[in-house]
Amino acid sequence: MSEGTRRAVRTALASNLALLLLKLSVAVVTGSSVMFAESLHSLMDSINQLFLALGMRLSSGGRSHAFPFGRGREQFFWSFVVAMGTATLSSAFSILEGVEKLIYGEELRDLWIALIVVVVGLILEGTALRVSFGSFERARRSEGFRSRLAYVRSTRNTTLLAALFEDVASVSGLLVALAALLMVELTGDVVYDAVGSIAVGVILATFGLLLAREARSLLIGEGLSRAELERVIEVVASHPAVARVMDVSGTFLGVDSAILGVEVNFRDGMTTDEIESAVNEIESMIRRVFPQAKYVYVEAEEPSARRVS
Structure with a gap:
């Protein structure tokens, strides 16, 4: 505060x-x-x-x-x-x-x-x-x-x-x-x-x-604004390991604290270590453009899941 x-x-x-x-x-x-x-x-x-x-x-x-x-x-x-x-x-x-x-x-x-x-x-x-x-x-x-x-x-x-x-x-x-x-x-x-x-x-x-x-x-759990969601999607989609951003959702836990969930489809042929490294980089990128995101969870999804980008 x-x-x-x-x-x-x-x-x-x-x-x-x-x-x-x-x-x-x-x-x-x-x-x-x-x-x-x-x-x-x-x-x-x-x-x-x-x-x-x-x-x-x-x-x-x-x-x-x-x-x-x-x-x-x-x-x-x-x-x-x-x-x-x-x-x-x-x-x-x-x-x-x-x-x-x-x-x-x-x-x-x-x-x-x-x-x-x-x-x-x-x-x-x-x-x-x-x-x-x-x-x-x-x-x-x-x-x-x-x-x-x-x-x-x-x-x-x-x-x-x-x-x-x-x-x-x-x-x-x-x-x-x-x-x-x-x-x-x-x-x-x-x-x-x-x-x-x-x-x-x-x-x-x-x-x-x-x-x-x-x-x-x-x-009662107001979510992120449309502009905030679009900014997060743009940042995640810019990562070279991301093929598609399937879903982004989040809500505020306080004035300066938010929890964010991101579902992405990674490019084919990536190893487990590469995916883990990409996840850490994506979390850091999100926090740079959206400092209120104290809790960020990135999950790998199949391309058949819902897509937002």
Whole structure:
């Protein structure tokens, strides 16, 4: 796991803990639903960052008898937990608080305090977003992606995505809170406070479900992308001992770890020693173009088997 990802998680955790205390204090003083929703948002974000940190720690445990390929998928699992917590608990509390305010209403007090805290929150969360987005950009460029959307869809670093999504959701939620509180101040109508709380809940649910989709796919064994498979096939087919590449398949065991199976038909007349030497060379060639391939298995097949090249 890169230092950039760890830094993004640590920065987000520190920011959320500070904002939790500020927002909750202001929610009690002012009676604002949108500030209470933001307090719950910061609470869940803090818990989520602890889960992400736990996932990073557990995933680095290495191989064991119980986990012969390591525990790299711990990060996928804890990212999924974070996503579902955000999409359900955080969003539900925010929406319910807003609905309750719509039904019963309540006069808000000392709104200027809430406005100051929201501005402070935007500064803190903006700093956290800058860190997570910077880590995201460095990772995207290092992997050769031009499109940010394409990288979001392709990356296996769900921990970094979770940190980035949460920071974007936090800044978006604070902007909604600022707009809602300003409208209450200008119009005197507390319905804007309630609507703001509901809007924060919708934002949380949206980002949570987006992250859950990515993490779920990796948890259940998402394979290599078409581009990655084609690159591996091209490299294997270029070896002089290979007559045909019969099949290539693989899946990710963690953010930086994949298992790959390659079936090839070797040229006629090769001895056992020559085939063994060719297999070792093919494995090395694959790892050079696809460093995440920690486990590579090359198997000789008859030409009648399925062919991909």
